Amino acid sequence: DREITVRDLLTLLRKLTQLSRAIAQAASLDEILQLAATQASLILEAEQTVLMLVGDDGLAHVRASEGVTAEVAGTLAAPLDENLIGRLERALIDSSGGAVLAVPMIVQGEVTGLLAVTRKGEEGWTEEDEAALAAIADQSAAPIEIARLSEEVRQARLVAENARLGKAERAARAELEAERSRLATVLDNIPVGVVLAEAPSGRITFRNRSVGQLRGGNEFPNGEIAGQSGLTGLHADGSPYTLAEWPLARAVGQGETVSGEEIEIIREDGTRAILSVNAAPIRDGDGNVVAAVSTFHDVTHRRRVEQHLRQVQQMEAVGRLAGGVAHDFNNLLTVISGYAAI
Numbered sequence: 001d002r003e004i005t006v007r008d009l010l011t012l013l014r015k016l017t018q019l020s021r022a023i024a025q026a027a028s029l030d031e032i033l034q035l036a037a038t039q040a041s042l043i044l045e046a047e048q049t050v051l052m053l054v055g056d057d058g059l060a061h062v063r064a065s066e067g068v069t070a071e072v073a074g075t076l077a078a079p080l081d082e083n084l085i086g087r088l089e090r091a092l093i094d095s096s097g098g099a100v101l102a103v104p105m106i107v108q109g110e111v112t113g114l115l116a117v118t119r120k121g122e123e124g125w126t127e128e129d130e131a132a133l134a135a136i137a138d139q140s141a142a143p144i145e146i147a148r149l150s151e152e153v154r155q156a157r158l159v160a161e162n163a164r165l166g167k168a169e170r171a172a173r174a175e176l177e178a179e180r181s182r183l184a185t186v187l188d189n190i191p192v193g194v195v196l197a198e199a200p201s202g203r204i205t206f207r208n209r210s211v212g213q214l215r216g217g218n219e220f221p222n223g224e225i226a227g228q229s230g231l232t233g234l235h236a237d238g239s240p241y242t243l244a245e246w247p248l249a250r251a252v253g254q255g256e257t258v259s260g261e262e263i264e265i266i267r268e269d270g271t272r273a274i275l276s277v278n279a280a281p282i283r284d285g286d287g288n289v290v291a292a293v294s295t296f297h298d299v300t301h302r303r304r305v306e307q308h309l310r311q312v313q314q315m316e317a318v319g320r321l322a323g324g325v326a327h328d329f330n331n332l333l334t335v336i337s338g339y340a341a342i
Contacts, residue, residue, distance in 0.1 A: 029147040033064035036140035041066040046117035053113040101125040103134045105141040192297045199289045232266040247279035251292035255281045273300045
């Protein structure tokens with residue numbers, strides 16, 4: 001009998017050593033808890049095993065188990081007192097009989113949890129079983145508490161870091177909104193029309209106040225697409241622009257950059273104007289077109305002034321030509337008059 005007892009003790013010691021090594025290599029608290037529950041179930045050949053820890057609410061909760069459904073484990077939360085064993089017996093042992101063996105998990109004189117196993121049938125638990133379960137609980141309690149404290153520290157640091165990042169994010173968002181507001185104010189007050197369209201749909205996502213003024217002040221339709229601006233554009237030969245020929249549509253669809261293209265437009269009210277249009281694609285880090293921007297301004301007055309200047313220059317040239325002809329003709333008349341006088 002003594003040889004068997006020594007062999008059993010050596011086997012238990014080896015398993016406890018293996019458990020200690022496995023716990024030392026565990027990466028998380030949950031892994032340590034499950035290792036302790038699994039080894040207790042294997043060493044004691046238990047039908048069911050539960051490992052409970054006292055939470056912040058003062059109740060013991062099942063944190064790891066073997067042979068127990070999640071639904072049953074969820075009903076076992078209770079104060080860690082003398083009534084808990086009775087609750088475990090009622091929840092874990094059915095009509096076939098059996099017994100619960102439970103030992104506390106103690107760290108520095110404070111009970112931090114409970115390790116319990118069940119076995120059905122007539123065979124009960126022995127003192128040796130209780131000693132083995134106590135050894136598993138003692139060997140697991142300190143690493144579990146250390147891991148739990150480390151987890152709490154990590155959670156506290158994470159909460160503090162999240163709070164810091166949240167504050168920084170809110171400040172960054174406020175600054176971004178302020179910057180957007182300043183940019184929108186600037187864009188709304190420059191005498192140049194600015195239109196932004198997303199790719200590949202071509203849907204207009206931004207337009208400033210000058211666009212409406214250049215257009216004639218009419219309301220823009222919802223879901224307006226680049227090229228569908230309610231304006232008729234004319235080529236130099238008088239032919240109208242198609243949807244795909246507008247600079248913004250070309251920038252969205254083909255990634256083309258357009259600079260200084262002059263387009264005569266007919267507004268919805270029938271008035272005409274000449275626009276100088278620029279357009280360029282906006283690309284992401286991979287070079288794909290994700291949007292496009294177009295700027296344009298009314299150069300009608302400039303073109304009329306230039307046309308008037310050309311007319312003045314033409315009239316001046318005609319005047320100089322006429323003056324030269326008159327001077328030459330006057331010279332001829334002088335000669336003729338001289339001869340006629342003689």
